[in-house]
Amino acid sequence: MTIVTETMSLEAFFAYDDGTDTQYELENGELLTMPPESYLNQKIAIALLIYFTQIGIPSQCLLIKTEIVVAGTKPTVRVPDLLVLSEVGAQALEGATRSTITLEMPPPQLVVEVVSPGTESIKRDYRYKKSQYEARGIDEYWIVDPIKQQITILVRVEGLYESQVLTGEQMINSPFLQELQVEESLTTAQVLSGRI
Numbered sequence: 260m261t262i263v264t265e266t267m268s269l270e271a272f273f274a275y276d277d278g279t280d281t282q283y284e285l286e287n288g289e290l291l292t293m294p295p296e297s298y299l300n301q302k303i304a305i306a307l308l309i310y311f312t313q314i315g316i317p318s319q320c321l322l323i324k325t326e327i328v329v330a331g332t333k334p335t336v337r338v339p340d341l342l343v344l345s346e347v348g349a350q351a352l353e354g355a356t357r358s359t360i361t362l363e364m365p366p367p368q369l370v371v372e373v374v375s376p377g378t379e380s381i382k383r384d385y386r387y388k389k390s391q392y393e394a395r396g397i398d399e400y401w402i403v404d405p406i407k408q409q410i411t412i413l414v415r416v417e418g419l420y421e422s423q424v425l426t427g428e429q430m431i432n433s434p435f436l437q438e439l440q441v442e443e444s445l446t447t448a449q450v451l452s453g454r455i
Contacts, residue, residue, distance in 0.1 A: 269334045273357065282324070286387070288333035294380075296340075299405055300373040302453030304340040307371060307403075310455045311343060314441050320344045326359040327367065329391035337388060340403075341371040343435070366396040369435050374404040381406075389413060393420045399435045403450055410447050 266288030267275075275283070275290070282293040296304075308321055322342040329335050336359070344352070344360075344367050351364040360367065370392055372384045384402055392400045393415060400420065402411040412433050413420040425431060425447040436445070449455045 266333055269328065269336070272334065272336060273359070282338060284338050285334055285336040286383075287331060287335055293338060294375065294377075296373075297375065299453060300340065300375060303373050303403055303405065303450060304371070306453045306455045307341055307450065310445065314436075314439055314443070316343060316439070317346070317349070319349045320346065322358065326357075327370070327395070328359065328361050329395045330362065331391065335391065337391065339370045339388075340373045341369075342367040343369040366398075368397075369399045369401065370397050371401045371403060374402060374406055376406060385411075389420060393418075399433055401433070405451055408451060410450060 267285060267290055268288075269285070272283075272285045272290070284291045284293055304323060308323060311321055312318060320343055322344065323340065324338055325342050326336050326338055327342070329337055342360070345365060348360070348365040348367060352358065352360070372388060374381055374384050384404075389400065389402075393413075396415070398415045400413040402413070404410065408426060410425045410431065412423045412425065412431065414423075414434055427446075427448055429447050431445045431447060431450070445455065
């Protein structure tokens with residue numbers, strides 16, 4: 260749901276408080292109400308968080324529902340389901356009063372979005388966020404889609420994303436996981452079930 264207002268600045272967005280626990284994103288200066296996550300979407304994000312911890316990613320580098328400012332003609336702030344930061348990125352957040360990754364900070368190493376039902380949500384994850392994360396310099400973007408029963412792995416090559424769509428029992432062989440020299444294989448089905 261879009262709340263119609265004048266173009267909102269980043270400063271106004273960060274100061275905005277309507278007295279509720281509603282979460283918002285800022286898209287091209289417009290405040291967007293984020294619907295509550297489904298149980299499955301939460302289960303998937305938490306399962307990946309636990310998996311990443313088990314394969315040795317430090318807890319300070321793992322964030323759920325953290326704001327990230329992305330470049331655009333108008334102010335835009337996204338709230339991905341899961342972020343993996345580098346050690347330098349985690350240090351940049353130390354002492355911050357708000358869990359927001361600004362344009363001055365290093366980009367996350369990996370962003371994971373779990374697709375929610377609805378045309379607008381699907382379009383946002385597959386189109387808008389893809390181009391915004393690509394421009395932001397995020398090396399990997401995973402679109403976990405329980406609706407289509409697939410995971411799209413987008414990897415930045417020479418500034419642009421190249422994609423691979425995985426289904427069923429296909430292994431997730433992403434450069435991010437390869438760099439960590441993960442010995443345990445992770446399948447698409449495991450992630451989509453939220454049981455890793």
